[in-house]
Amino acid sequence: MTDDDAFTPWPRTLAWRPVSPRLVWVRLIRLWAAAALGVAALTAARLTLPDGLVAGLAHAGTWAVLAAAAVRSWSTVRAVRAWGYAERDHDLLVRHGLLIRRLTLVPYARMQFVDVSAGPLERAFKLATVTLHTASAASDAVVPGLAPTEARRLRDRLAALGADPAAGL
Amino acid sequence: MTADRPARHRLHPLSPLLHSAKALAVSVAALSWQGYAWLGPLRWLLLVGALVAATGAWAVVSWYNTGYRLTGRELRIDDGLLWRRTRAIPLERLQSVEVRRPALAQLAGLAELRLEVAGGARTEAPLAYLGLADAVRLRDELLAAGRAPAADAAAPAAAVLHTVRDRDLVVAQFLTPEVWTVPVAAALVGYQAVIAGDWGLLALASTATAMLAVFTQPIRRTLRHWRFAVSDGPDGLVVAHGLVEHRQQIVPADRVQSVRAVWPLLWRRRGWLRLHLDIAGYARGAGEGESAPPVDTLLPVGTPAEAARLVEVVLPGAGGLAPDAAPPPPRAAWLAPLARRHLGVALTADVVAVRSGVLTRRLTLVSRPRIQSVRVTTGPLQRLLDLATVHVDTAAGSVAVVHRDTAQAWRLAATLADRPTARVAGGPGAGT
Secondary structure, three states: OOOOOHHOOOOOOOEEEEEOOOHHHHHHHHHHHHHHHHHHHHHHHHHOOOOHHHHHHHHHHHHHHHHHHHHHHHHHHHHHHEEEEEEEEOEEEEEEEEOEEEEEEEHHHHHHEEEEEEEHHHHOOEEEEEEEOOOOOOOOOOEEEOOOHHHHHHHHHHHHHHHOOOOOO | OOOOOOOEEEEOOOOOHHHHHHHHHHHHHHHOOOOOHHHHHHHHHHHHHHHHHHHHHHHHHHHHHHHEEOOEEEEEEEEOOOEEEEEEEHHEEEEEEEEOOHHOOOOOOOEEEEEEOOOOOOOEEEEEEHHHHHHHHHHHHHHHHHOOOOOOOOOOOOOEEEEEEEEHHHHHOOOOOHHHHHHHHHHHHHHHHHHHOOHHHHHHHHHHHHHHHHHHHHHHHHHHHEEEEEEEEEEEEEEEOOOOOOOEEEEEEEEEEEEEEEOOHHHHOOOEEEEEEEEEEOOOOOOOOEEEOOOEEEEEEEHHHHHHHHHHHHHHOOOOOOOOOOOOOOHHHHOOOOOHHHOEEOOOEEEEEEEEEOOOOOOOOOEEEHEEEEEEEEEEEHOOOOOOEEEEEEEOOOEEEEEHHHHHHHHHHHHHHHHOOOOOOOOOOOOO
């Protein structure tokens, strides 16, 4: 984990919570399903088309898709590790991203509503995503890969802390 | 987990029927006449039947899975079949609640409840459908539990703060790129025509219309901003303008998120600038209760002194239009060689001022109590130079403070996210 260096000026006292490592599997399955679909389509194209430039391209495309999927798998593992959130007294911090590192600070008082969502694959791995919405469309405080109990706890805590009368509009 | 929960309500049992009736219409439209011609009447009917049965079943199951419950200060809505979602909406955050009755629902005696949460242009949480009585009762409950709905616009009787001279307006619109490119374009077309040596009537006509079209924007702006007057009303600023369509709009002073000052290149010799406003939600028309598009121009053209006076009214404590903005560190010149000197950020107790732009200079003044969230991003090149960008988000948009020193960006973000509820000035605005 080399990924905390960019943000070291921040007080070390901050306790970053990681997201569940099971999220890696959710993301990998999703990635490889997409890759398999691409490979299947390209293979079908290669087998049905007569030999020629297009078939050759399809052949090359198959390998390109596989290579891209391999690279993405590696970065997926690291990206999930880079994802983290921290609850402070007055705000929620979420960080993510590898190439472009992003950190979002959302004061609890700015919360409009909280979503807890879980797709079929996430549910199979017992995970849920908490999304904190503010009045700004640009805010992107999303915490994926939480255990359902943790997701509920976070939601209830956010809802409780966001109880001050709405300000900032 | 179902120990002491308040009762969970379902939507009205007729809702799936209504939803699938909608689906019927859609599927018939999708199959279209062409489908009818291909399939023949019997198979067409079968297909439509199958589609309706499928959507109907889906609607019933999703109706079964959808529920809402009112827990103290919160409305929780569960929905989704595969992608389950529970949305918790604090009642204090509800901006408006509307009971709507589309035609079909009216026939069935049902209504749809639409909940507007601040910021989003979309209706975030429609409850479709409820019995009419239920919908009205729930609306009243929600409104009573949340804050009271906004009062109606009072009659604007006010002291005029500023009027824009119409002559300046016309001159300013002549100094826009649109107008200045026309002679160049005309010269180009003329040159080509001379070279080619033939002046077709069609070519001439289309050139003329194209050039006229170019003028429409400045002319429309002139007409819209004619007799522009800003006055001080009981509910906030009243902005009145327009030659053809005269409009009066109230700027709710407590809703101003940010003010943008723009110095276009061609206006610079005269020292003119214009001011734009970013407002959350709608500005109310002064006459009727109907919602008008939000006011976006506070000053179509003016001198810095005039602008500074208006800014002081809408954003008290902004500290003028020439803040002592700190530029990014010199190494940022690798990423923004021309712009670096014009970038900058300054903080007062109430306002963040962000400067940008090389040719068209901009200064964005964001009201600090209105900040919704703060983001810090670092791209790969920025990381090499130890730089970061701070994004300041409000309900009306986002401003980027680019290429700051990473440590400084962090301090800035922390400062901006801090003390968000303090609506009244107070406390030092901690330097960057």
